[in-house]
Amino acid sequence: MTTAPPDWIRAQRALAALAVDPAGLGGMVIRARPGPVRQRLEDGLELLPLPLRRVHPGLDDIQLFGGLDVAASLAGGGLVRQPGLAKHAAALVMPMAERVPPGLAARLARVLDGNSGHCLVLLDEGADPDETAPQVLTDRLAFHLDLSEIRATHALLRQPAPADMDAARAHLPRVEVPDEHLAQLAHLAARFGIHGLRAPLLTLRCARALAALDLRDRVTSEHLREAAEMVLPSRATQIPQAPDENDSPDPPRQQESEAQGDGAAMQDIPDELLVEAIAAILPPDLLTRLDRGGSARGGGQGFGAGGKRKGNRRGRPLPSRPGRPDGRARIDVVATLHAAAPWQPLRRAATPGTRHLIIHPGDLRLRRTEEHSDRLVILAVDSSGSAALARMAEAKGAVELMLAQAYAKRDLVALVTFRDTRAEVPLPPTRSLVQAKRRIAALPGGGGTPLAAGLRAAHDLALQGLRNGQSPCLALLTDGRGNIALDGSPGRAAAAADARDMARLWRDLGLPAIVIDTANRPGAEGAVLAGWLDARYLALPRADARRISAAADAALSG
Known part of the structure; x- marks a missing residue:
């Protein structure tokens, strides 16, 4: 007889636990493409004691929080x-959860944190491992179910008769948790690299829901183990190390407590058995995901300087377009009146006695803007060697010229200098010309050329800029x-290897760069460095400040 795989059985138990305590457990993430397997699990959502509301990743503020219906008014x-949907408790089902924008994810997290009785079911349909639902939401949901390996034949097997959900919900407030389980859960989460208390608390709520399903008055060790297997594996960030044999083990704890109703004694499961049980169901690609560092979808590619995207300031206006107010877009009153004006004679003829302006929902026009992100120009200057004074003078002049242009273009400029054995950032990102002159007035020069250190300092500034x-x-x-070299030791071979590694870090960000070769007789080194950075190369051995500023602006703006 064919039996269902453990993952499918675990998914059914998670759904039953969610039906007992939907608000306390927050909800679940179901990672699966549309098909009979996911549909079978979605059908089970009818067990929830909440009305189901299917929502779209384009959900706007008025639909979520309510407000004035401009078109109807x-x-x-x-x-x-x-x-709005947030007014009454409901189970919100979100298809294409991997496409939820950050703003909507933050607002949904606010709804879940408001203790208003909602729960959220995210249907993650991402085709790529990096395409996942927003972490700000998944952290708040107890269960993460991956059904990609479940076959349709397993989903169609006869399921066990569901428990009496009404009796389980009524029994839930009477379920007690032994105090020793609290410390055990916190220790268990720490072993798997799970920080914070949200995961242990969700595990505890799951254990209480499972006990309520069995109509037990106390959470048993079996309930705790099952809850930990359902909640913790998807949150693990490390594989627990085996305990050191030299460490003296703690004396075995034998806690005997009478379970109300059956008189049976309960004994705690040893921590190592719990760890082994959870480790056995860790995601198989855990190490791969940790190597990628949990990179978000798209990584750093596509962030061109001044790129057209959602920025941190307003952009230039674009022509208005028809649309429905969503709580964020502003109505263009003039364009709306222009659209409605030609139809007034016909509308007044259809409604005799009306003297006021008649506006229909189709007349509404919404304002649009083209937003540009602020550009941060990082000027990294080699201030080493005998020609340092000349190059520093050119760099100071170039910075002042670029800052003067920043008032019109709203760019920021930062200065990195590297000499001797280290790199410095004498001028953090700024638009202030006065501050720039003060910071670069007396920069020293001379010494060795720590090129790798300068590239690393520029890379760190770029990451900070992307976060902003x-x-x-x-x-x-x-x-x-x-x-x-990076460690401060002299040597051209080691210095070149470190510079190549640092340059590739910049190239991996996909950001524009330009190498301005200031050598009196340019050699192959500058062109090779530009290749490592995937940057443009300009040989300007006798460049003055104005030529440097113009060349950098033309190359980086293109």
């Missing part, structure tokens, strides 16, 4: 308010002849 001639919603780009002034 204009059509009816009076204020019409519509309630900016579009970094790099203008590197050097002859490319590094002779100091």
Whole structure:
């Protein structure tokens, strides 16, 4: 006789536990493409004691929180308010959860944190391992179910008769948890690299729901083990190490407590058995995901300098377009009146006695803007060697020129200098010309060329800029002849290897860069460095500040 795989049985138990305590467990993530397997599990959502509401990743603020229905108000001639989904407790089912934008994810997280009785079911249909639902939501949901390996024949097997859900929900408030389980769960989460208390608390709620399904008055060790297997594996960030044999084990704990109703004694499961049980069902690609560092979908590619995307400031206006107000878009009143004006004679003829302006929902026009992210120009200057004074003077002039242009273009400029054995950031990202002049007035020069250290400092500034919603780009002034490694030791071979590694880190970000070769007689080193960075190369051995600024602006803007 064919039996269902453990993952499918575990999914059914998770669904039953969610039906007992939907608000406490938050919900679940179901990772599966549309098909009979996912549909079978979706059919089980009818067990939830909440109305099911299917929502779209394009859900707007008015639909979620409620507000003034502008279109209905204009059509009816009076204020019409519509309630939002957040007003009444419901089970929100979100298909294509991997496409939920960050703003909507934050607002849904606020709804879940408001203790309003909602639960959320995310249907993750991502085809790529990096295409996943937003972490701000998945952290708040107890169960993460991956049904990609479940076959349709397993999903169609006869399921066990469901428990009496009404009796289980009524029994849930009476379920007690032994105190020793609390510390055991916290220790267990720490072994798997799970930080914070949300995961242990969700595990505890799951154990209580499982005990309520069995109509038990106390959480047993078996309930705790089953809950830990359902909640913790998807959150693990490390594989637990085996205990050191030299460590003296703690004396065995034998806690005997009478379970109410059956008189049987309960004994705690040893921590190592719990660890082994959870480790056995860890995601098979855990190590691969940790190597990728949990990179978000798309990584750093596509962030061109000044790229057209959602930025951190307003952009230039674009022509208005028809649409429905969603709580975020602004109505273009003039364009709306222009659209409605030609139809007024016909509309007034259809409604005799009407003297006011008649506006229909189709007349509404919404304002649009084209937003550009702030550009951060990182100017990395080689201040080493005998020509340092000349290059520093050129760099200071270039920075001042770029700062003067920043007032018109709203760019930020940062300065990185590298000499001797280290790199410094004398000028953090700024638009202030006064501050720039003060910081770069007396920069020292001379010493070795720690090219790798300069590239690493520029890379760190770029990552900080990306986190702030900016579009970094790099203008590197050097002859490319590094002779100091990252650890400060001299040697051209080691310095070149470290510079190549640091340059590839920048290239992996997909950000624009330009290498300006300032050597009196440019050699192959500058061009090779540009290749490592995937950057443009310009040989300007006698460049003045104005030529440097113009060349950098033209190359980085293109």
